[in-house]
Amino acid sequence: MxxxxxxxxxxxxxxxxxxxxxxxxxxxxxxxVDFDWLDKRSMDPVGYKRINKKTGKEITKENIVKGVEYEDGKYVIISPEEIEAVxxxxxxxxxxxxxxxxxxxxxxxxxxxxxxxxxxxxxxxxxxxxxxxxxxxxxxxxxxxxxxxxxxxxxxxxxxxxxxxxxxxxDEVKSLADLDLDLPAAGVKGAKGAKVTPAEMKMAERLIDEMSGRWEPADFKDEFKHAVMKIVEKKVKAGDTETVIEPEEEAPQENANVIDLTELLQRSLKGSKAGAARKGEEVESKPASAAGKSAKATAKKTSARKSASPAKRRA
Structure with a gap:
């Protein structure tokens, strides 16, 4: 490589x-192109907030749970331990x-x-x-x-x-059979059904032949990205820029309760292997209390970093 x-x-x-x-x-x-959110009055970076959509108020992480909607407006709450287990x-x-x-x-x-x-x-x-x-x-x-x-x-x-x-x-790809699309049948019958004449087919084949070539990925570029970057370069040369000062990271919150599932999974897998070796049987689950405490400590640092980072929108 x-x-x-x-x-x-x-x-x-x-x-x-x-x-x-x-x-x-x-x-x-x-x-x-990544567009950062900025406050136009002060050029301060704008970050994400966790907002209760009904009250409009910001809520803390410990009051957030994960739910799966199974019917319109009806949810099943899934705990971090249940997510870890599967x-x-x-x-x-x-x-x-x-x-x-x-x-x-x-x-x-x-x-x-x-x-x-x-x-x-x-x-x-x-x-x-x-x-x-x-x-x-x-x-x-x-x-x-x-x-x-x-x-x-x-x-x-x-x-x-x-x-x-x-x-x-x-199940992540929609089947054509489930979509109400008016598509002509494939093959010769499809062409006849769409009333495509032999002369039109010959002209289409000739045009395809004339436009055929080799696959050269360098010939195709993201025109929007290049156009935006040209604007950026022009403004940089003209000195039309702004300075954005990132705020210092906040101290970790003592009550953060976000669990690093990747770390828990790795730890529980290691524990399962060790337990199976000692007892000669597969360990299906383990108490999450000790792992949860450790994960909370790790999540505090993660939450502090995320709260200070500016929100991005990809064009």
Whole structure:
């Protein structure tokens, strides 16, 4: 990988008895324009506030709970301990479930790509899997847990690299059958049904042929972002700028009650493994009191930092 590429995740690709140690590197760059909120009177940064939508009053973190709406206006409250208990277990594996034809996955399911690189002398098996996928025209459909969240993913050969592209789950993509869309039928019958003439088809094919070319990603840019940055550069050169002084961080609140679920999950997983080794049985749950106290202390620092940071809106 290129110099400066940080490994986001280390684990292994597994299928059958094959085990390929790999690391993940982000393959996407988010470079939209970030607009910070500022008070136009004083140029002070404006942050988020937790507001009760009914009373309009600000409320403290300890009075906030998480709820899931199951009917209009009706909620079920889920505790931090219940959320922790159902978080997916981190396995550090890209577990291939099956191999499928590369053409079977519609583009609408593709969500976020990662480059997969071999580590710990895994180059040979890595190359074997990549070339086998290319030769067979297959891709690997897999499950992977990244940052405590389980994803469906597809492992695809791309030049010298394997790319792990996270997918949307089946129930996250709307089915055409559920949408009231007036679409002509596919294929020759669809063209006839839409009254497309042979002459029109020939002209369309000719136009497509004339406009065809190679895929060159550098040819396409975010025009809005570049236009905004030109305005910024022009104003900087003209000295038309403002100085924003970030306020000092507030002292941690003693009564903050936000639980770092990632830390709790990691701790409970370690405890489960240790308990299973001692008792010879799986530990399904553990008291959350001690972990909760530790998490509260960690959350105090996190809440103080968040309360001082300016709100951002991505264009």
């Amino acid at each position: 290129a110099a400066g590429s940080r490994t986001l995740w280390k684990g292994a690709i597994t299928f059958g008895l094959v085990h390929i140690p790999v690391g993940l590197h982000t393959a996407a760059i988010e470079e939209g 978080y997916p277990r981190t396995t550090q594996t890209i577990e291939i479930q099956r191999f499928i034809e590369s053409s079977e996955i519609p583009f609408v399911y593709l969500e976020r790509p990662y480059y997969v690189a071999p580590v710990n002398k895994g180059q040979k098996v890595y190359a074997l899997l990549r070339e086998a996928l290319i030769k067979t025209g297959k891709v690997g459909l897999a499950k992977v847990v990244i940052a405590t969240k389980q994803h469906l993913a597809v492992l695809v050969p791309s030049g010298p690299a394997l790319v792990l592209n996270l997918l949307r789950w089946g």
